[in-house]
Amino acid sequence: MTSPVLELRGIDKRFAGVHALQDVNLTLYPGEVHALMGQNGAGKSTLIKVLTGVVSLDAGDILLEGRAIRPGSPLDAQKLGISTVYQEVNLCPNLSVAENIFAGYFPRRGALHGFGIDWPATHRQSRELLARIGLDIDVTRTLTSYSVAVQQMVAIARALKLSSKVLILDEPTSSLDDDEVRRLFDVLRRLREQGLAILFVTHFLNQVYAISDRITVLRNSRRVGEWRASELGTPALIAAMLGRELAAAQARQSPPDDVDPNAADHVLLDAVRLGQTGQLQPIDLRVRAGEVVGIAGLLGSGRTELAKLLFGLEKPDEGELRIDGVPVSFATPAQAIRHGIAFCPEERKADGIVAELSLRENIALALQARLGARRCLTRAEQNALAERFVRALGIKAANLDMPIGLLSGGNQQKALIARWLATEPRLLILDEPTRGIDVAAKQEIMDEIMRLASTGMAVLFISSEISEVVRIANRIVVLRDRRKVGELPAGTSEDTVCEMIGAEHG
Ligand SMILES: Nc1ncnc2c1ncn2[C@@H]1O[C@H](COP(=O)(O)OP(=O)(O)OP(=O)(O)O)[C@@H](O)[C@H]1O
Ligand SMILES: [Mg+2]
Secondary structure (H helix, E strand, O other), rough: OOOOOOOEEEEEEEEEEEEEEEEEEEEOOOOEEEEOOOOOOOOOHHHHHHHOOOOOOOOOEEEEEEEEEOEEEEHHHHHOOOOEEEOOOOOOOOOOOOHHHHHHOOOOHHHOOOEEEEHHHHHHHHHHHHHHHOOOOOOEEHHOOOHHHHHHHHHHHHHHHHHOEEEEOOOEEEEOOOHHHHHHHHHHHHHHHHOOOOEEOOOOOHHHHHHHOOEEEOOOHHHHHEEHHOOOHHHHHHHHOHHHHHHHHHOOOOOOOOOOOOOOOOOOEEEEEEEEEOEEEEEEEEEEOOOOOEOOOOOOHHHHHHHHHHHOOOOOOOEEEEEEOEEEEOHHHHHHHHOOOOEEEOHHHHHHHOOOOOOOHHHHHHHHHHOOOOOOOHHHHHHHHHHHHHHHHOOOOOOOOEEEHHHOHHHHHHHHHHHHOOOOOEEEEEEOOOOOOHHHHHHHHHHHHHHHHHOEEEEEEOOOHHHHHHHHOOOOEEEEEEEEEEEEEEOOOOOHHHHHHHHOOO
């Protein structure tokens, strides 16, 4: 048996009010992909931060190839051979691919040339590194000219340059489509063959089984156990993540009553040949009160563009939008909000959370904006509102005054959904609402959406997870290449939807 490349022993970490890690052990072997699983707030990202020197640990040992280490910063960790690639690629978008790979470590030319950067060598070595993960792209182009998936692979190449022994990926696939996930996994398999130890965090259970050799589960800041992936079935994995009682309760839960489509005849939103040149071909879309309309399509199919047109973030240059049968044109989101439309965007870091504000303030934000400056929510009202949604969506936080930036990723996402639900919109547009959210919480959010729909709220549910769209939608609109290619009724199989989404270009 080979010896471990990395061992964490008895790791303990407290933040003010939160005991985030309690006596956690983790062992990584060279040449394995190891999944780190657990509910939102279980402590996964914190464990990674401890390991990579982002936060200090209170107790415990980190052993790299048997030697005790104590990285003081991510750079420190990288120099030791422990590299991390985050979901939000933290590279410089306007620099070239090669510059991103070598920033801070450029190959230099000799004294004769004044120690200038050796560009030919930089480019050649960049190409070699990318070849190691099977990627052949123009390394002189800017990073932004490539997809997020490719950008992530560039981040991996950068990590590899620093002769990594351990590669850590925290939710790397949450903004990738199926093809891109397959490519990333091909890369990970290559690296596994080359002897790297890979630690991988995800909320997609199927991905765990597709790629990992072993699984460690955290629950409430403690390690529940460690298994070979082949020996831990999905139900057992879920039970380990949730705890046995909770898992059993989940299984017993009956799906909410179906919405009666005839009871909701009022056409709330009617888009007629609505389009924007270069962004979205003219489409027809009707949403009735109480209806959940699913929008299915690959990344880049026009889903987000559609949402932005409906919410006044972009201006259509074709067609008409009607609310309650009356033509409207939104110059700003504020006007859309006044008409009862809410939009929970996909990019929570960029468009969503205000990291310095408290959880309470973040939840109250959109409602306050709708009420206007003359009707300020009192602190008591804000508290009541926040408490209600913390309970309804199971948001995990030490208290309501905690800056939202300190919540775990999944809990931030829930707070963002709460913010828009709090405005009691007539039409709620959700763009990838369950991204980064654990299995149990996904169900809670879907239940809450269905409950609200049954009270008459209309929902536009945008998701790359077809299984969710099929489960929740009364009707499914399929987009491809920025065009609406079809509409499918409730009860359509996942396969049929996938076929329509992925069908060959016309
Ligand atoms: N800097 C901090 N200050 C206070 N509390 C924190 C801080 N960082 C994390 N926490 C808390 O520690 C707990 C664990 O958070 P962590 O981010 O590790 O969860 P996670 O398992 O990665 O969850 P997710 O799946 O949602 O990303 C949470 O309760 C979180 O609010
Ligand atoms: Mg996390």
